[in-house]
Amino acid sequence: MPPRCRLHAKVTALSQFASTSGAAAPISTEALIIGAGPCGLFQVFELGLLGISAHVVDSLQHPGGQCAELYPDKPIYDIPALPVCGAQELVDRLLQQIKPFKAQLHLGQEVVEFARRDSGRFHLATAGGVSFDAGAVVIAAGLGSFQPRRIGIEGAQAFEGSAIQYRIRNAAELAGRHLVIFGGGDSALDWTLELLSKAASLTLVHRRKEFRAAPASVGRMQQAVAAGNMRLFEALPHSLLTADGALRGVNIRAPDGAVHALPADRLLVFFGLHPKLGPIADWGLALERKALTVDTEKFQTSVPGVFAIGDINTYPGKKKLILSGFHEAALAAFAIQHHLYPQKKQFLQYTTTSPVMQQRLGVTG
Numbered sequence: 051m052p053p054r055c056r057l058h059a060k061v062t063a064l065s066q067f068a069s070t071s072g073a074a075a076p077i078s079t080e081a082l083i084i085g086a087g088p089c090g091l092f093q094v095f096e097l098g099l100l101g102i103s104a105h106v107v108d109s110l111q112h113p114g115g116q117c118a119e120l121y122p123d124k125p126i127y128d129i130p131a132l133p134v135c136g137a138q139e140l141v142d143r144l145l146q147q148i149k150p151f152k153a154q155l156h157l158g159q160e161v162v163e164f165a166r167r168d169s170g171r172f173h174l175a176t177a178g179g180v181s182f183d184a185g186a187v188v189i190a191a192g193l194g195s196f197q198p199r200r201i202g203i204e205g206a207q208a209f210e211g212s213a214i215q216y217r218i219r220n221a222a223e224l225a226g227r228h229l230v231i232f233g234g235g236d237s238a239l240d241w242t243l244e245l246l247s248k249a250a251s252l253t254l255v256h257r258r259k260e261f262r263a264a265p266a267s268v269g270r271m272q273q274a275v276a277a278g279n280m281r282l283f284e285a286l287p288h289s290l291l292t293a294d295g296a297l298r299g300v301n302i303r304a305p306d307g308a309v310h311a312l313p314a315d316r317l318l319v320f321f322g323l324h325p326k327l328g329p330i331a332d333w334g335l336a337l338e339r340k341a342l343t344v345d346t347e348k349f350q351t352s353v354p355g356v357f358a359i360g361d362i363n364t365y366p367g368k369k370k371l372i373l374s375g376f377h378e379a380a381l382a383a384f385a386i387q388h389h390l391y392p393q394k395k396q397f398l399q400y401t402t403t404s405p406v407m408q409q410r411l412g413v414t415g
């Protein structure tokens with residue numbers, strides 16, 4: 051990814067974690083948490099206090115779920131004891147809080163496979179080929195896995211992942227090519243500036259005059275346009291230009307209705323991300339209006355050993371608040387401990403006074 055202020059903060063916060071990009075043998079873990087939103091992150095903490103380790107998987111490239119993806123700069127006013135807290139700040143604080151438990155985050159990985167093994171443990175696997183053997187599963191998947199908004203013009207599907215890209219996995223492959231970039235947010239502008247010197251030609255197309263991206267990036271892009279190094283159009287995608295089965299460019303429609311042809315061999319589309327429940331709906335867990343039904347003692351789903359917390363779950367009186375998800379994570383942790391170690395005697399300990407919890411936290415009493 052090109053440099054971004056927000057992203058730098060995330061990378062720094064993440065440096066405490068190892069990350070994986072693919073593994074052959076299943077990773078064995080006591081608990082697997084699907085979703086690194088605020089509730090999934092706090093689940094790491096609550097499990098850690100009880101001495102249970104976890105791996106966390108998220109389809110986004112960064113932790114924080116909706117807070118980081120949808121409203122990082124907005125202030126939140128209803129986190130207990132924090133009169134005001136930026137959404138990204140909350141994520142950074144949670145990452146700091148779970149640091150002692152050394153949870154491994156697997157980012158940019160969507161969990162697509164789930165099956166209960168005969169042993170009672172669970173098989174899970176990501177689309178990227180990372181597989182897990184977990185004693186318990188916590189689904190903290192929020193509104194679902196964030197997926198890119200697609201360009202939505204006829205015939206586009208055939209080129210998605212090749213000549214039409216929503217995520218850039220190999221920037222080197224774009225060097226020397228004629229590029230058309232769609233979008234007006236940070237991703238569109240960051241990639242425009244990053245690829246400008248490498249592309250054979252670059253055109254940015256945005257549906258309106260105003261940009262959502264950082265003003266400094268917009269300023270640099272406008273300078274590049276003024277210097278004749280790239281072109282900028284206010285327009286919408288209209289139709290594809292193809293020949294012999296290959297993409298040759300795109301027609302765009304200007305606000306006055308005029309259609310212009312832009313020759314190109316790659317279209318890079320950054321229309322933002324939207325959450326989609328996705329594969330979780332097919333795992334055989336009881337659902338009610340796209341949410342997983344749970345009890346309010348354990349926050350367990352219809353499958354013993356599989357728990358659901360945060361926005362993804364539903365029960366009488368459910369409120370989709372971060373605060374609710376934090377409470378659910380605390381009770382689910384005790385239930386998970388009992389599921390994994392039914393013989394173990396459970397008792398409530400306070401972090402203020404428990405030497406064992408303080409040892410786990412790496413602090414002295």
Ligand SMILES: Cc1cc2nc3c(=O)[nH]c(=O)nc-3n(C[C@H](O)[C@H](O)[C@H](O)COP(=O)(O)OP(=O)(O)OC[C@H]3O[C@@H](n4cnc5c(N)ncnc54)[C@H](O)[C@@H]3O)c2cc1C
Binds near residue numbers: 087109114120328372
């Ligand atoms: C604009 C806005 C303002 C808000 N303000 C407040 C507020 O002031 N106070 C408040 O309490 N709440 C607020 N909320 C709601 C709050 O953000 C949510 O309640 C909270 O984010 C839920 O956390 P979560 O961890 O359950 O899920 P999410 O934050 O949605 O995170 C879920 C994560 O799971 C990942 N995921 C899903 N499926 C998969 C899969 N199959 N594989 C891998 N990863 C997967 C997703 O990529 C995502 O990162 C606001 C929401 C919005 C949109």
